[in-house]
Amino acid sequence: MVPFDDLPVELTEAIIVNTPLRDLSSLSKTCKRIRAMALRTMFRRIDFQWNSNNSRGPPVTALLGSILENPDVGKNGMFEKALEECPREEEGKCDDRTAREGNLNAGIGVLISYCTRVESLSIDIELLMHNYRLPAMLRSTLYRYLDPEGIQFWFEKLHQVRITHTDAHHRTPRDHGRNEANYAENLSMPTQTYLSLFYLPNVRNLDMSFFPNVSISEDIQKDTLRHTVWSFPQAPLAFTLTTLRF
Structure with missing residues (x-):
């Protein structure tokens, strides 16, 4: 039997x-x-899951180590340096207590923005609700695409974004019917973050149907009665978007 390490590159x-x-x-x-070959494949897709009952966030240290080990899968910058270079929001600077303290909330947002090869991203709804730096990072980086002089490469390879709910996958069918509607009714939908995703330059698939029996479209419609519909004055073009699920 041929050792795995001796197999042809194509195989x-x-x-x-x-x-x-x-x-x-x-x-x-x-x-x-x-490892050199596997890292490229592993960084095509990143799933961040968040347990609101757990005081600790997801284990991102291994992800950070891989980025620093192989700069080709992301920008080669130390974690503290990455926090300092967090993209600006409109006219303000990325200067708040979370960023200065090197908080994990800020770190996750920076990680995603620095992984320039990511093609598919799954974000847990709990993460969006409890991590305000991630939505801020999305808005600030996407804002640069609207500037004619803004040249950047963030999210150019990101083709698919899914909003998920981890707990929903561990319930029985009976639990789904009993709990989904009640959970969704009391859920504060991050509407502006959802709408920001339409500005992704090459997104093809947006899937926000994390509860199959509950639609979030009504919440977005209600929210638009109180706020501006889009995240920025200029509406998104979304030329590449082919699949949209609510």
């Missing part, structure tokens, strides 16, 4: 692409050659 890449991310992470630790 190795084919195996890596079809390997589940959890297994791929373990496989990447076996040798340098495999």
